[in-house]
Amino acid sequence: MARSILLVEDDNAIATVITAALEDEGFEITHCTSIARRDEHVGARYFDVMLTDVMLEDGDGLQSLPDVRREAPEMPVIVLSAQNTLDTAVRASDNEAFEYFPKPFDLDELVRAVRQAADSRKEVVSALSHDAEGDGMPLVGRSPAMQSVYRMITRVLRNDLTVLVTGESGTGKELVAEAIHQLGSRRTGPFVAVNTAAIPHDLIESELFGHEKGAFTGAINQAIGKFEQANGGTLFLDEIGDMPPEAQTRLLRALQSGRVRRVGGRQEIAVDVRIIAATNRDLLPLIEAGRFREDLFYRLNVVPIELPPLRERREDIEVLARHFLAQAVDEGLPPRVFTQEAFEALSKRHWRGNVRELRNAIYRLAVMSRKDEIDNEVLIDTLGEERAIFTPEDDADHPDAGIAAALEQWLLRQDPPHGTVYGGALSAFEKPLIEYALRQTGGNQLRAAKLLGINRNTLRKRITELSIEPDRFARPL
Numbered sequence: 001m002a003r004s005i006l007l008v009e010d011d012n013a014i015a016t017v018i019t020a021a022l023e024d025e026g027f028e029i030t031h032c033t034s035i036a037r038r039d040e041h042v043g044a045r046y047f048d049v050m051l052t053d054v055m056l057e058d059g060d061g062l063q064s065l066p067d068v069r070r071e072a073p074e075m076p077v078i079v080l081s082a083q084n085t086l087d088t089a090v091r092a093s094d095n096e097a098f099e100y101f102p103k104p105f106d107l108d109e110l111v112r113a114v115r116q117a118a119d120s121r122k123e124v125v126s127a128l129s130h131d132a133e134g135d136g137m138p139l140v141g142r143s144p145a146m147q148s149v150y151r152m153i154t155r156v157l158r159n160d161l162t163v164l165v166t167g168e169s170g171t172g173k174e175l176v177a178e179a180i181h182q183l184g185s186r187r188t189g190p191f192v193a194v195n196t197a198a199i200p201h202d203l204i205e206s207e208l209f210g211h212e213k214g215a216f217t218g219a220i221n222q223a224i225g226k227f228e229q230a231n232g233g234t235l236f237l238d239e240i241g242d243m244p245p246e247a248q249t250r251l252l253r254a255l256q257s258g259r260v261r262r263v264g265g266r267q268e269i270a271v272d273v274r275i276i277a278a279t280n281r282d283l284l285p286l287i288e289a290g291r292f293r294e295d296l297f298y299r300l301n302v303v304p305i306e307l308p309p310l311r312e313r314r315e316d317i318e319v320l321a322r323h324f325l326a327q328a329v330d331e332g333l334p335p336r337v338f339t340q341e342a343f344e345a346l347s348k349r350h351w352r353g354n355v356r357e358l359r360n361a362i363y364r365l366a367v368m369s370r371k372d373e374i375d376n377e378v379l380i381d382t383l384g385e386e387r388a389i390f391t392p393e394d395d396a397d398h399p400d401a402g403i404a405a406a407l408e409q410w411l412l413r414q415d416p417p418h419g420t421v422y423g424g425a426l427s428a429f430e431k432p433l434i435e436y437a438l439r440q441t442g443g444n445q446l447r448a449a450k451l452l453g454i455n456r457n458t459l460r461k462r463i464t465e466l467s468i469e470p471d472r473f474a475r476p477l
């Protein structure tokens with residue numbers, strides 16, 4: 001298919017020359033002479049590249065470029081101008097013009113730039129929205145909901161704006177962060193991910209900002225924090241809603257100043273890091289309850305990207321399933337095909353664990369099926385009937401609703417083998433409980449045992465069995 005160019009130029013002689021040269025190269029040209037017509041065209045259809053003059057019959061083509069950006073954020077724009085001032089060039093680059101050509105320009109050079117711009121656009125768009133047959137790029141799905149996500153992603157590729165990705169667990173928040181990093185201007189730098197929920201609260205600051213030797217018990221050596229590790233690249237802060245208050249304050253300071261101070265250190269170190277934060281919790285109630293700083297929220301929520309749950313984009317389920325089947329083959333599992341009926345059954349399931357649960361299910365089917373063809377019967381044999389367990393949606397007022405929801409997430413993620421569910425689940429809940437008690441008591445086992453109401457020896461035994469390190473909970477000096 002010919003690639004399409006929108007040419008906005010009110011000098012008809014120049015327009016004729018450019019049109020002829022680009023048509024020779026196989027491009028399809030739409031020509032208009034005003035901002036008003038330009039906006040109609042951009043609103044109505046897709047163009048690979050736009051070429052625009054600055055002084056147009058109804059105004060300044062650059063000044064109104066943000067409107068074009070809103071409509072077609074990823075479309076490269078090449079600016080042609082007779083006003084060869086620094087100001088025009090700077091304004092062109094402020095508007096993220098792909099290239100700027102002062103008139104008179106070399107026609108061959110212009111054609112080369114258009115070709116390059118069209119190629120770059122194709123790369124980004126297809127990289128983001130390829131389907132199961134595509135190769136290598138992470139995000140799969142063509143539902144309108146995912147298209148909006150892709151559009152948001154393309155808006156942040158050429159800048160360092162802070163992004164806040166929200167969505168239920170397993171919807172692909174980390175994958176979005178990786179895609180922004182890989183496709184954006186920081187791709188040659190490091191991508192460092194930190195899961196705030198997985199780090200004991202009193203270690204978060206040292207994990208993020210590093211510490212100096214002797215800053216607290218256990219700080220045997222100096223350590224570099226994730227901020228410094230991500231220098232020149234992207235820092236992905238997952239589960240930001242779980243961050244304790246002191247770490248929030250420190251994070252806010254780092255974001256405001258672009259500098260970090262290691263725990264126990266005096267020196268401020270400049271860091272050049274793009275922040276992408278994510279949360280599967282609604283931060284607004286946490287802000288209202290005083291558990292999340294409002295000013296930090298606004299700092300992080302510069303560009304919000306919301307990932308819809310899988311059940312709200314069911315049309316993506318089949319293409320995702322095909323993608324995971326192909327991925328499973330790449331990883332050495334036997335090739336399988338689904339009957340259409342099985343795809344339909346998959347599409348009707350609830351997928352509370354979102355894409356992660358779907359992925360696990362497809363892998364399980366690929367491994368467990370005795371036949372190459374997966375039909376409805378294999379599906380139910382392997383995945384069971386729709387799992388119906390208590391969820392907060394069923395009874396949000398129940399005092400244990402949160403625990404049931406956490407248990408469900410644990411079951412979906414771990415998918416524990418038959419016969420190990422009881423022991424596995426109890427351990428999974430017992431460990432954070434004991435860690436909570438140790439944290440409360442600064443690592444004092446006697447007091448922790450009293451708080452829990454269990455025997456001190458039982459606590460000691462469980463600490464060993466669950467591989468808990470009580471020293472980690474000793475209070476900083």
Ligand SMILES: Nc1ncnc2c1ncn2[C@@H]1O[C@H](COP(=O)(O)OP(=O)(O)OP(=O)(O)O)[C@@H](O)[C@H]1O
Nearest residue numbers: 138139140168169170171172173174175280355356
């Ligand atoms: N659109 C997608 N296309 C392909 N794979 C996806 C997509 N979304 C998610 N996945 C896959 O699903 C799994 C879960 O995704 P990811 O870890 O990014 O979710 P998350 O929202 O960050 O989850 P959590 O909140 O639990 O950390 C990963 O294996 C990821 O590769």
